[in-house]
Amino acid sequence: MDRDKILLTPGPLTTTLRTKLAMLRDWGSWDSDFNEVTARVRRSLLKVIHGEDSHVVVPMQGSGTFSVEAAVATLVPRDGHVLVMDNGAYCKRAAKLTSLMGRSCTVMPFDEATPVSPVALEAKLTEDKSITHVVLIHCETGAGVWNPLQAVADVCAKHDKGLIVDAMSSFGALPIDARETRFDALIAASGKCLEGVPGMGFVFIRKAVLDGCAGRSQSLAMDLHDQHSYMEKTGQWRFTPPTHVVVALAEAITQFEAEGGQPARLARYTANYQTLIHGMSRLGFMPFLDPSVQAPIIVTFHAPGDPRYDFKAFYAAARQRGFILYPGKLTQVETFRVGCIGAIGPDEMEQAVQAVALVLEDMGIASGEPAI
Ligand SMILES: *Cc1c(COP(=O)(O)O)cnc(C)c1O
Secondary structure, eight states: OOSOOEEOSSSSOOOOHHHHHGGGSOOOTTOHHHHHHHHHHHHHHHHHTTOTTTEEEEEEESSHHHHHHHHHHHHSOTTOEEEEEESSHHHHHHHHHHHHTTOEEEEEEOOTTSOOOHHHHHHHHHHOTTOOEEEEESEETTTTEEOOHHHHHHHHHHTTOEEEEEOTTTTTTSOOOTTTSOOSEEEEETTSTTOOOSSEEEEEEEHHHHGGGTTOOSOSTTOHHHHHHHHHHHSSOSSOOOHHHHHHHHHHHHHHHHHTHHHHHHHHHHHHHHHHHHHHHHTTOOBSSOGGGBOTTEEEEEOOOOTTOOHHHHHHHHHHTTEEOEEOOOSSSOEEEEEOOSSOOHHHHHHHHHHHHHHHHHHTOOOOOOOO
């Protein structure tokens, strides 16, 4: 195979040739051409969630986690109290960074195989009046659960709490409409469902809370309010922008819009997901989640029960055949994950299933059936 390996991972992911080619030029960070690209990207991002009237969008250098950290630092007052609804690894990461930045943080645990509960949230907010902000992970990429954004946002709005949404692995694919769903901040990144390359995140901040965010951040580099003010004033990024990442994202967004935007992307990822699930179940594999709570973003499969199975060997053999799988991220059960996102379609997913079939054969494993 002389094509790049297909990345069946939740970012970085497979990008189109057009997106890669966009990175072949150098750009000056002060140059008006580059400032125009930044402005165009920001306008397009706001359009994806219909947030032009209600929100601003602030780009931030770094991987997605940098933007989650920046959002918490900028939105939550130093004496604020954050409630993290936890049903997986990315929730735990959000709680950890919140605590490390000195904000008081309460974790509300849920099973990693189920969505978080808006009813339990309501009870918690009624009982503990000191909570100022709620953190929700929209698609928990750890297991792949689709969490109920609208219902959680409604509870937060009713109790007048700030809602911070990590929509990293859902933005651009799952529907999010700022006209219907109230959130103070929503975070995503270049290298996920928009199919850009990794290197920058962006945070939507509700205009009504923006002014109040001045001076809250204990970090200079992570201060989204400062980043926003500077960008509005000058059209430039505060510190060195990831120029190639930004132009690649602009090109990826052009293709996203031409494809038909979020509904088209969701349709393609759903087709990828269906192809994957059907193909893998033919081989005996069992998904970890109930289909009713599964987002068509990333699928966790139980490891095969056959004693000859070993993830490292399985991974290496799939890699040899051109497909990069992802290890599991669950604490209790042995699993592996397969992403459905990126510039790939059902054909690539069918090829991936075919590759897994051959890998099982090579390893002498008759079926992907789990032990349980
Ligand atoms: C990818 C992802 C992130 C960010 O991870 P990075 O490794 O920093 O890019 C955060 N939250 C979720 C839910 C994600 O899927």
